[in-house]
Amino acid sequence: MNNRITNILLVGVGGQGILLAAEILSEAVLLAGFDVKKSEIHGMSQRGGCVVSHVRYGAEVFSPTVPEGEGDILFGFELMESCRSLPLLKKGGAVVANDLRIAPPSVLMGQEAYPEWVTERIRERFPDFLLLDGQKLAGEAGNVRAANTVLLGAVSRRLDIDEQYWLQAIEKMVPKKAVEVNKKAFLLGRSVDWSKP
């Protein structure tokens, strides 16, 4: 059996809902019949630090973490954190990032500036780059808080998982009253035309 493993990295700042997005992704993959492993570090990261979640799927997954430089897709919830995790991606890997900047403590305190060049840097290193205004699109879907799900929809276009499994996963993982808006947000993200450059 072909054991090609798909490696996805979800990165951002603690409290952004990265873990839930990773849960939905893992659940969809399970429903589609793949082996899956997901790994992240929580603890100190809950206090506004960086979060990196690894999701890997295929016929049989061994390591729960993506080997350095083998990530297929980087799913960034915040621009600077997306840039920070680029070394985890393979050459020619894809980046889907939310157009959002969250200032770290040193920037909040005015000790240094938020690096404005991060977007260009990502594009330069990984031309297969989709920058989305997740909040704006989520607003169109009915709730700005569903930004992550919009982005997940965009990521889903590059993964060999049937649409039905994604929707089932959203139904299972999202609180009941938010299911409809999240489905809508997901499909909106999935409709974004995003082809390899």
Place this chain on the structure above:
Amino acid sequence: MKKEILSGNEAIARGAYEAGCRVACAYPGTPSTEILENTVNYKEINSSWAPNEKVALEVAIGASFGGGRALCTMKHVGVNVAADPLFTLSYTGVNGGLVLVTADDPEMHSSQNEQDNRNYAKFAKVPMLEPADSQECKEFTRLAFELSEQYDTPVMLRTTTRISHSKSIVALGERANDLPEPKLIKNAAKLVMLPGNARVRHPFVEERIKKLSEAGADMAINRRELRDTSIGIITSGVCYQYVREALPDASTLKLGMVHPLPQTLIREFAAQVDKLYVVEELDPFIEEQVKAMGIAVTGKELISLCGELSPGRIRTAFGLQQPPADAGDKLPGRPPNMCPGCPHRGVFFALNQLKAYVTGDIGCYTLGFMPPLSAMDTCVCMGASIGMATGVSKVVSAEEKKKVVAVIGDSTFLHTGINGLMDMVYNNSTATVVILDNRITAMTGRQDNPASGFTLMDDPAHRIDFPLLCKSLGVRHIRVINPFDLEQTKNVLREEMERPEPSVIITDKPCVLVKREGVFHKGPVYEVAVEKCTGCRACLKIGCPAIEWRPAGDGSKKGTAFIDPLLCTGCDVCRQLCKFDAIRRAK
């Protein structure tokens, strides 16, 4: 069969449920905490938070002696606290099965050291199982209970952060329903460890380990996988996964039981491969024992004694790839920070201003070490702050003594800090103690404790009265303060630091993350009146994530402060720092 994606910790809880476990007890500690947060979802298991790991293990021992299966979980350093009962429990053995989970933290993602607790299994002479994914977490937990009863021994189950916090697919099973009903059975020769009885039990312990080592050769959890026999690798836990990823063709001996080692199996495997390696994180635990068996093996010559492994690190160790050259771009760091509205912030701000020498402790408030608060000078282990303050005060000058302040949270104080306070009063130390009572064990994710008023099973409980407790210990100067009132906080600290007697200051504002009704209230939010803001940056000195410096944008160093209304909790601390009345309640 029903399949779910579970974390290692969720799977251990499930394994305990399926094994018919009746009692689960723990003190929270990353990465072990979620095990009890999941056993509590099974109504058949009585789950509770103990004040510390020693008590947790003692509760589990009692349940086992009473004939019920018991689970006790803790982070690696927790076993140091529980070591006293553990070593003698090894002698008594069990009645109902007893499983002790040690969740180790290679890489110190959330810990103060990265001790390798496999050494405890050898030291205490008890078997240790080490699962490599969530399915094994569940199966090994169940097996651990069975081995515990079969061999009359506590069984340790060791995870690491990557096993506890990674999720993978688990097939669920049913709960065992054929276990005997617990009842009181007296058996002093086995359970009263006085010298005469213990001398009889010790040879039993030695014999037990020998038997387990022999039985290990036939245990399915010790698995030989022959592929290319030019390289053979002995490994266990998550390292097995990394090895399969990095060296897919190598032969492996995957050990599910890492103590005692199945010597016969190791000898057979060694004879089947051309070159033998051990791949293990941290200490050369397996390697040294294999070498002591007289078998040539390579391990720590190639693989670091420090930190977590990864497929990449193993490939590099075996010369299959260069160390990764891409270090990425230099970006501002993003260290963790206290939350907006955290009641600890004002205390550390005041301690910084008073130039205190702060012996710190373990919790969210350890972040008081970070700039701009920069007001913590030591952090060693749970509860250490108070004893250390006493010790520092014994050696420095009378003037410097006044600077010594111990800072400790409610949960940590009850864990092991209380003994330090007893000593302080008893031996007349002059240091000042600050108990940050935020009514929750916050750092590990908001667990209840004996001062929060609730149990893990969400039953109402007595709330420890800290002033009364301190009074009963003999502390004569006890002050309760509002940490959001900077002037009061600073004045009380100054007065008590001056006083050449033991004193305790207790802050009484709750953690902003306590979800329970009637505890934390978000107040009206604040805003910056831009016309009054002079850009003096005084409000930035508390490092609140809700306050942002906005440069004027004209290339100068000028700018103004901005308060994010979504993050502000209305704690009022920043307003007190503004000399220009530029911070006010938002209209």
